[in-house]
Amino acid sequence: MYQDFKITAGRPVYVQVKEYLKRLMVKGVLQPHQKLPSTRELSELMNVSRNTIISAYIGLEEDGLIYTQKGKGSYVAQMAISVTAPLLELNWKERMNSQALLAEEMDLMKHGIRAERGTISFTSIAPNEKLFDLGNVKRAFLDRMAVEGEVLLNYGYAKGYKPLIDLLKQYMEQKGVDLTGKDLLITNGFTEGLDLVLSALAKRNGAVICENPTHHTAIKNLRLHGYEVTGIDMERDGINLEQLEQVLSRQSFDCAYFIPSYHNPTGIVMSPQKRLELMRLMTRYQIPVIEDGFNEELRYSGSHVSPLIAAAGEGNGVIYLGSFSKVLFPGLRVGWVLADQELIYYLESLKRARSIHTSTLDQSILYQYLLNGNLDKYLRRARAEYKRKYEWTRRCCEAYMPYSLLTGDGGLHLFVSFAEGFDTRRLLELCKQRGVIFTPGDIFYTDGTGRETLRLGFSRVSDENIEAGIKIIGEAAKELLT
Amino acid sequence: MYQDFKITAGRPVYVQVKEYLKRLMVKGVLQPHQKLPSTRELSELMNVSRNTIISAYIGLEEDGLIYTQKGKGSYVAQMAISVTAPLLELNWKERMNSQALLAEEMDLMKHGIRAERGTISFTSIAPNEKLFDLGNVKRAFLDRMAVEGEVLLNYGYAKGYKPLIDLLKQYMEQKGVDLTGKDLLITNGFTEGLDLVLSALAKRNGAVICENPTHHTAIKNLRLHGYEVTGIDMERDGINLEQLEQVLSRQSFDCAYFIPSYHNPTGIVMSPQKRLELMRLMTRYQIPVIEDGFNEELRYSGSHVSPLIAAAGEGNGVIYLGSFSKVLFPGLRVGWVLADQELIYYLESLKRARSIHTSTLDQSILYQYLLNGNLDKYLRRARAEYKRKYEWTRRCCEAYMPYSLLTGDGGLHLFVSFAEGFDTRRLLELCKQRGVIFTPGDIFYTDGTGRETLRLGFSRVSDENIEAGIKIIGEAAKELLT
Numbered sequence: 001m002y003q004d005f006k007i008t009a010g011r012p013v014y015v016q017v018k019e020y021l022k023r024l025m026v027k028g029v030l031q032p033h034q035k036l037p038s039t040r041e042l043s044e045l046m047n048v049s050r051n052t053i054i055s056a057y058i059g060l061e062e063d064g065l066i067y068t069q070k071g072k073g074s075y076v077a078q079m080a081i082s083v084t085a086p087l088l089e090l091n092w093k094e095r096m097n098s099q100a101l102l103a104e105e106m107d108l109m110k111h112g113i114r115a116e117r118g119t120i121s122f123t124s125i126a127p128n129e130k131l132f133d134l135g136n137v138k139r140a141f142l143d144r145m146a147v148e149g150e151v152l153l154n155y156g157y158a159k160g161y162k163p164l165i166d167l168l169k170q171y172m173e174q175k176g177v178d179l180t181g182k183d184l185l186i187t188n189g190f191t192e193g194l195d196l197v198l199s200a201l202a203k204r205n206g207a208v209i210c211e212n213p214t215h216h217t218a219i220k221n222l223r224l225h226g227y228e229v230t231g232i233d234m235e236r237d238g239i240n241l242e243q244l245e246q247v248l249s250r251q252s253f254d255c256a257y258f259i260p261s262y263h264n265p266t267g268i269v270m271s272p273q274k275r276l277e278l279m280r281l282m283t284r285y286q287i288p289v290i291e292d293g294f295n296e297e298l299r300y301s302g303s304h305v306s307p308l309i310a311a312a313g314e315g316n317g318v319i320y321l322g323s324f325s326k327v328l329f330p331g332l333r334v335g336w337v338l339a340d341q342e343l344i345y346y347l348e349s350l351k352r353a354r355s356i357h358t359s360t361l362d363q364s365i366l367y368q369y370l371l372n373g374n375l376d377k378y379l380r381r382a383r384a385e386y387k388r389k390y391e392w393t394r395r396c397c398e399a400y401m402p403y404s405l406l407t408g409d410g411g412l413h414l415f416v417s418f419a420e421g422f423d424t425r426r427l428l429e430l431c432k433q434r435g436v437i438f439t440p441g442d443i444f445y446t447d448g449t450g451r452e453t454l455r456l457g458f459s460r461v462s463d464e465n466i467e468a469g470i471k472i473i474g475e476a477a478k479e480l481l482t
Numbered sequence: 483m484y485q486d487f488k489i490t491a492g493r494p495v496y497v498q499v500k501e502y503l504k505r506l507m508v509k510g511v512l513q514p515h516q517k518l519p520s521t522r523e524l525s526e527l528m529n530v531s532r533n534t535i536i537s538a539y540i541g542l543e544e545d546g547l548i549y550t551q552k553g554k555g556s557y558v559a560q561m562a563i564s565v566t567a568p569l570l571e572l573n574w575k576e577r578m579n580s581q582a583l584l585a586e587e588m589d590l591m592k593h594g595i596r597a598e599r600g601t602i603s604f605t606s607i608a609p610n611e612k613l614f615d616l617g618n619v620k621r622a623f624l625d626r627m628a629v630e631g632e633v634l635l636n637y638g639y640a641k642g643y644k645p646l647i648d649l650l651k652q653y654m655e656q657k658g659v660d661l662t663g664k665d666l667l668i669t670n671g672f673t674e675g676l677d678l679v680l681s682a683l684a685k686r687n688g689a690v691i692c693e694n695p696t697h698h699t700a701i702k703n704l705r706l707h708g709y710e711v712t713g714i715d716m717e718r719d720g721i722n723l724e725q726l727e728q729v730l731s732r733q734s735f736d737c738a739y740f741i742p743s744y745h746n747p748t749g750i751v752m753s754p755q756k757r758l759e760l761m762r763l764m765t766r767y768q769i770p771v772i773e774d775g776f777n778e779e780l781r782y783s784g785s786h787v788s789p790l791i792a793a794a795g796e797g798n799g800v801i802y803l804g805s806f807s808k809v810l811f812p813g814l815r816v817g818w819v820l821a822d823q824e825l826i827y828y829l830e831s832l833k834r835a836r837s838i839h840t841s842t843l844d845q846s847i848l849y850q851y852l853l854n855g856n857l858d859k860y861l862r863r864a865r866a867e868y869k870r871k872y873e874w875t876r877r878c879c880e881a882y883m884p885y886s887l888l889t890g891d892g893g894l895h896l897f898v899s900f901a902e903g904f905d906t907r908r909l910l911e912l913c914k915q916r917g918v919i920f921t922p923g924d925i926f927y928t929d930g931t932g933r934e935t936l937r938l939g940f941s942r943v944s945d946e947n948i949e950a951g952i953k954i955i956g957e958a959a960k961e962l963l964t
Binding site: 023059086087093109138153155174283286312313315332340342343346347349362365 | 571576581592609616631634637638639652658683703796811822835836837840841
């Protein structure tokens with residue numbers, strides 16, 4: 001005892017001594033009312049200064065773990081519960097509801113493809129952290145802390161950090177949005193925004209309409225909320241409007257979910273013409289639209305395209321979900337919902353009930369980062385680098401991949417379709433053996449189709465590995481095609 | 483046009499010029515294909531340097547908002563949607579489900595008591611931000627950023643930031659918890675933890691048992707999840723076990739929710755004896771226990787008391803919800819769920835589906851702050867100050883308040899009960915006119931009772947105002963009592 005104490009670098013030693021002694025008490029090695037060594041003795045036994053021992057004893061006494069008798073020394077206090085109650089053993093799996101079971105079942109991190117060390121992985125569409133301008137993030141933090149550190153660390157508001165709300169409203173106004181009658185709620189990223197909206201909407205028909213394929217997280221969350229998901233085919237310029245209209249004329253939907261500006265996973269940008277037509281249909285059938293603003297900022301070419309919520313003008317039927325996660329830093333969990341002010345009023349209460357509010361530090365860092373004018377500079381650098389990588393990936397696909405369709409007008413990935421009947425799950429098996437993985441496209445489909453597609457995320461793969469990896473996929477695909 | 487441009491301090495000017503021009507385009511003041519002034523002309527008109535104008539034009543071109551014709555100049559690009567679609571106007575209130583409506587109805591921030599300027603308010607139980615050690619928080623941030631800034635800003639894991647998970651496990655082990663078969667999930671504070679657990683549990687009986695009164699947020703979330711809430715009376719040393727057993731013998735419950743270590747709102751610490759008895763009952767009736775570790779760290783006296791999850795030993799039936807929100811910084815949205823590893827496995831998937839993960843910055847700052855040994859130092863300072871304030875508040879109550887019971891063994895508030903039939907809502911009306919507000923106790927009751935009680939949060943009230951405020955409440959109470 002005592003002599004086995006080892007110091008860990010970087011933590012105050014008295015805290016470590018205190019924790020060491022506490023552990024002995026909790027484990028029963030030191031018994032209630034047992035006398036502790038004097039501070040001088042213990043200092044020698046543990047080989048730390050006497051002042052350190054004194055500080056540790058003071059701390060233990062404050063926590064009620066030891067008591068001192070004047071002139072006699074320190075003693076271990078009676079631990080409140082040393083006896084254990086009879087064991088309560090439950091079968092938790094049996095106690096899980098269908099939502100929890102489905103969340104686990106659809107959890108790609110648990111059931112997705114795992115890369116072994118050295119594998120070339122095209123599965124990630126997260127930004128490349130080497131591009132992050134850490135210096136500006138640090139500066140934003142220190143700037144903001146200097147202005148109102150105490151405020152940032154105490155409770156904030158469910159609706160969000162006011163300066164950021166105002167800045168994001170301006171930002172959306174510049175995308176052409178008419179803010180009349182609208183309001184903005186800060187969320188823990190896009191995903192919480194979607195979850196809140198789906199949690200608030202009354203379920204009348206139990207059905208949602210969207211593009212097919214679409215964002216896997218959206219399919220997952222729609223199903224978790226008990227919705228039947230109907231997907232509409234994609235064309236080169238966005239959703240197939242004829243098919244959409246046919247379905248709408250036959251069935252009623254509680255809402256629609258669209259990713260018009262940089263569609264995940266196909267990378268297709270919906271044409272301005274289609275946006276108008278789409279909104280006409282939504283108006284005719286009175287369907288609320290959830291617009292996913294995914295990666296709007298990462299298009300590399302073409303003219304400015306306004307989001308659907310801008311096309312909706314004064315109308316209040318579009319709920320816009322925004323986030324800088326993929327554009328800036330995914331670690332900052334900040335997204336927003338821009339929508340009708342009455343809807344936001346209810347979402348705010350739901351948000352408060354569920355998680356009080358989004359991290360104020362994350363919000364204030366993002367705010368100050370934007371205020372300092374870093375977004376433009378960062379985007380310029382990131383776009384240039386991603387565009388270069390995008391073009392390189394595209395060229396490699398053109399050179400080595402026997403695809404039948406290649407889409408992606410920007411962003412951090414390309415979407416590859418092979419001939420009908422092709423099976424990218426089999427392709428993946430083959431490639432995995434050869435040290436390359438990608439995301440099979442079927443997970444993005446609402447109806448179990450899409451076996452002939454795959455998604456290639458290139459943002460975190462080196463140029464050499466992009467070429468090497470695509471070569472391997474291409475060769476394997478050719479083998480399967482013959 | 484142009485000459486009305488005004489510079490805001492603290493933002494790069496070229497960004498402001500860019501936004502100014504963008505706004506003119508979005509508003510249609512600048513029309514598609516209209517020629518823009520030369521950079522030299524605009525520099526004079528807007529009274530900024532020519533380089534600034536050049537930077538702004540480059541940015542606008544990159545965003546696809548303007549195009550350049552060699553030798554001719556810059557032109558406004560065709561905005562993708564200038565026509566607005568037919569208006570989609572929805573009645574959102576009609577489209578809200580019962581959960582959203584209930585969340586709004588039970589939202590204390592919307593329907594609570596509002597303080598006018600100058601009012602002495604005892605409604606907050608948030609920590610006093612004047613105690614915050616900002617320097618250590620800044621240091622923790624910079625320390626961590628230096629080690630792995632890129633990692634912190636990219637995606638993290640749903641389960642949490644690994645170093646923090648490990649540290650919190652140690653922390654819980656020191657409270658006497660047997661970690662065998664258990665695991666830990668990081669959440670956005672206590673509230674998200676509770677929401678996740680309630681979202682995962684199968685509803686067999688639709689009923690939950692708890693203390694009466696209890697934490698308002700818990701009542702709200704239990705109801706939002708569709709549970710009927712049965713409250714059991716409190717005694718001076720915790721829940722009334724006879725009453726509990728009676729109810730348990732008559733009715734089945736899906737789970738229990740308890741705040742044993744520093745009960746909100748009564749401030750009562752459940753005795754070690756009662757903890758054991760309580761766990762015996764839970765085992766006999768096979769009821770999962772949700773333990774709220776609220777303010778365990780802010781007791782000022784008495785010996786160390788182990789949480790229920792420690793008393794449960796190897797048993798897996800207790801779900802412990804922890805948070806440093808009230809103890810350290812509420813703005814850092816970090817809490818944790820310590821429970822059976824199979825349960826955590828499902829909660830992790832649910833958390834990922836809903837919000838991907840908790841802010842990594844918040845987690846890493848908390849981690850480094852703890853690692854640097856700041857918690858002990860901070861707690862020593864905070865406890866001393868809150869204890870002083872607590873004793874002062876207690877003395878003021880004893881001197882001026884005609885209460886029949888005064889409880890609170892620590893923490894940041896006291897709970898006052900008056901004679902039966904007394905109405906603290908009427909008292910509040912009177913006090914409000916005289917410039918003092920508090921939280922009427924009925925909101926903490928599961929059954930609409932508790933009209934004779936109130937909660938006094940003292941952490942953010944000055945010593946003078948504590949005395950002045952309690953004097954006013956006491957006098958008004960005496961008037962109502964006669």
